[in-house]
Amino acid sequence: MSDRPAVISGRNLSCLFGSGKKKFHAVKRVSFDIHDQEIISIVGESGSGKTTLARMILLLQPISEGTLLINNQHPLHPKKHWQYVQAVFQDPFASFNQFFTIKNQLLSAFKLKESKIDQKDKQARIEAALLQVNMSPEKILEKYPFELSGGQMQRLLIARIFLIRPRILIADEPTSMVDACSRATILDMLLDLKRKLHMTIIFITHDIGLAYYVSDRIFVMRNGSIVEQGGPNQVILHPAHSYTQRLLQDIPVLNRAWLQN
Ligand SMILES: Nc1ncnc2c1ncn2[C@@H]1O[C@H](COP(=O)(O)OP(=O)(O)O)[C@@H](O)[C@H]1O
Ligand SMILES: [Mg+2]
Structure with a gap:
């Protein structure tokens, strides 16, 4: 993986909140390189x-210090970046x-596209994206968010990713607010998305077992710093940093044994 080009690089990235004593x-x-098609x-x-x-990588949060590079260049204008x-x-x-x-929410995804797409083509692409996440277009398109469950909404966000086809996807604890049953489905869909679109994925998760199974590399953060980064075997099975060792202690013993098998 590391022989692929870096698509996101951070060099001494900092974000400061508050002012004065606060x-x-x-x-x-924080410094790191994420390579094309890696799962981090x-x-x-x-x-x-x-x-x-x-949020800094998404340009939703200003960078106080340091440099963010996307494909070795400064980020583009937000609309292009997104x-x-x-x-x-x-x-x-x-x-x-x-x-x-x-329907209107999904149509808004086309606003990010450069080229004009006619209405019929938009409708066809939306229907295809919904089928990718196992949703029936005729049942869902005229509904409002409050009529749907968290799991359904998360699948719609994944359908939206299928429409936009970004090169990089950041999934920030995408399953922490859905029921256990939807959780596995959403994970499968994210991995399917990666296989089909060859995306680079940044997965933010509490679930170290999941990180172990899906990632090429794992970054461990503590108090704003990346204290350890490396392959899953290195970070999970042979953690160098005492903080990572402590994080691992929170995993029930049974799961740890299971990880090592
Ligand atoms: N907009 C903000 N203004 C002030 N403090 C913030 C803001 N966003 C996050 N923080 C603080 O920054 C720290 C890191 O938050 P966050 O990035 O959300 O952590 P995590 O996602 O790891 O739970 C926390 O102490 C949080 O309270
Ligand atoms: Mg968070």
């Missing part, structure tokens, strides 16, 4: 800066406007 680093001098998991306890780092980098967040309802039908 000033603190949510992300502190970011793990770390709540408040360690994972979402802030994701054709290239997209995200699925924890709360799917927050990503949709409550007052618009699902």
Whole structure:
């Protein structure tokens, strides 16, 4: 993987919040390279800066210090950047406007596209994207977000990714607000998306077992810093940093034995 070109590079990236005595680093001098088509998991306890780092990469959060490079260049204008980098967040309802039908929300994805697409073609692409996430277009398109479950909404966000076809996807705890049954489906769909579109994925998760299975490399964050990064065998089975060792202790013993088999 590391022989592929870097698609996202961070050099001493920092994000400062607050001012005066209350000033603190949510992300502190973080450096990394993520290569084309890699799956990277970011793990770390709540408040360690994972979402802030994701928002910086998405240009939703200003960078206080350091440099972010996308394909070895400074990021493009946001609209162009978002054709290239997209995200699925924890709360799917927050990503949709409550007052618009699902059809209108999905149509808005085409606003990011450069070329004009005619109405019939848009409709066909939306239907194809919904089928990718096992949803029936005729049952869903005229509905409003409040009529759907969290799992359904998360699948719609994945359908939206199929429409936009970004090169990089950031999935920020995408299954933490859905039921266990939808969780496995959503994970499968994200991995399917990666296989079909050859995307690079940044997976932010609490689930170290999941990170172990799906990632090429794992970044461990603590207090805004990446304290350890490496392949899953190295980070999970032979962690170098005491913080990673402590994180692993939170995994029930049974699961740890299972990881090692
Ligand atoms: N907009 C903000 N203003 C001030 N503090 C923030 C803001 N966003 C996040 N933080 C703080 O930054 C730290 C990192 O948060 P976050 O990136 O959400 O962590 P994680 O995703 O790892 O749980 C936390 O202490 C959080 O309270
Ligand atoms: Mg978070």
